[in-house]
Amino acid sequence: MNMNRGNMNNAHPRRMTQQRRAILDAVARLGCHPTADQVFEMVRREMPKVSLSTVYRNLGILAEQGDILPVRGYGDEVHYDHNTHEHYHGICRICGRMIDLPADTVKASAMSDEWRERDGFEAEEIVVTVTGICSGCLNATQKG
Ligand SMILES: [Zn+2]
Ligand SMILES: [Zn+2]
Structure with a gap:
């Protein structure tokens, strides 16, 4: 298998x-x-x-x-x-569905570079969870 x-x-x-x-x-x-x-x-x-x-x-x-x-x-x-590959999550606040958001759309390395420069903070792991409305729920609302 x-x-x-x-x-x-x-x-x-x-x-x-x-x-x-x-x-x-x-x-x-x-x-x-x-x-x-x-x-x-x-x-x-x-x-x-x-x-x-x-x-x-x-x-x-x-x-x-x-x-x-x-x-x-x-x-x-x-x-x-x-x-288990690096990626982030969007959660629909209506139905609770969780979708994958590709890692390359979150500029994690640029963010951690800036934190290191500004505050001397060394980021090890960035967990991003975005709350919103999924396409299915959005369609359902628009249909009324
Ligand atoms: Zn939804
Ligand atoms: Zn996932």
Whole structure:
């Protein structure tokens, strides 16, 4: 199976249980930044005995291993991202949908250069979350 995870030449093969593999699969198949509940609903179809706490625990391990990225959504809900390449997020304040914003549209290196010059602050990680209205919700409002 081609997992298409970019960094496959890892010196230490990761311990991957069948459950964890199914959970990682579900995050990838659901695509658009699913929450733990959404992952649970999907995994449960194939593994009816899986519990929500097992899903939470394995999502935590996968995030620690760098296989997925936890992303704070609208409110306190945590979403899980299969796309571990650098990018930013736009969150729709109406439907809560989270979309990817390409990294090259945020001039992070220019920003950190300026902070270094102005304040001597060395930026290590920039997390950008933009709140707005997604195209689907915008279309729905315009139709009235
Ligand atoms: Zn929306
Ligand atoms: Zn994303």
